[in-house]
Amino acid sequence: MESQIEKVNHILEALPYITKFNGKTIVIKYGGAAMIKEELKASFAQDIVLLKYLGIHPVVVHGGGPEINSLLKALNIQSEFIRGNRVTTQETMDVVEMVLTGRVNKQIVSLINGKGGKAVGISGKDGKLALAEKLPMIVDGVELDLGFVGKVTQVDTSLIENLRKENFIPVISPIAYSAEGHSMNINADTMAGAIAGALNAEKLILLTDTEGILVNGKLVTGLNKKRVQDYIDSGDITGGMIPKVECCLDAINNGVRRTHIIDGRVAHSVLMEIFTDTGVGSLIE
Secondary structure, three states: OOOHHHHHHHHHHHHHHHHHHOOEEEEEEHHHHHOHHHHHHHHHHHHHHHHHHHOOEEEEOOOOOHHHHHHHHOOOOOOOOOOOOOOOOOOHHHHHHHHHHHHHHHHHHHHHHHHOOEEHHHHHHHHOOOEEEEEEEOOOOEEEEOOOOEEEEEEHHHHHHHHHHOOOOOEEEEEOOOOOEEEOOHHHHHHHHHHHOOOOOOOEEEEEHHHHHOOOOOOEEEHHHHHHHHHHOOOOOOOHEEEHHHEEHHHHHHHOOEEEEOOOOOOOOOOOHHHHOOOOEEEOO
């Protein structure tokens, strides 16, 4: 009986959050270990389906770097990275788009649908969802050409909103189009942040392979722009975490209420972050 009461208490803990977020949009960037380990893939899909049944509108934006690396290697196509960005030639872009939109995207759609959801897979090119221009890169005063790597300049949310009205769950691959009609490779965190801002989402959640933002080995949360900048200036936030927190700050500046960087290696981390008092990652607002 005590275990049953404990389960009920957990449900009651979630009640205020279910009420608060009912009818709201939450954008979730899906990547890392959560896309690789079977038990984590299953728990993520369950989380997304449950959110939808609770009256919340999840929008999933995904990455797929390891799958791209595998196919490029199989095709004997060299891949170079500059400051975390994959130099994307036309040949590489063809592989990136094929893997992200043609394979990974549909795998995620099948996963969510298999757990009882109604997911639809699209890319940023569909319905002119995301327009992008070339991402400028200057290293040591020299401008480098990253090829078809882009930064999002405009988001049209019409397609997402129409899917939401019909109770579909959008699953979006981070491919945009340029004014010239070229496919553009977009960082998945950046794509998720741009879409969240355009939707005025309640939350942006980035799944990572760390506990969240760590300072001196300890998880920190309840951050604002000033504290984040202080941690960057002091060297406490470094490397790949910098673009993630900058993505969160950009999303907040564009109307997102709260952003979260959470540990995707923990089963049901999305639900725990949204529906529990403590959460499982770092909050930036």
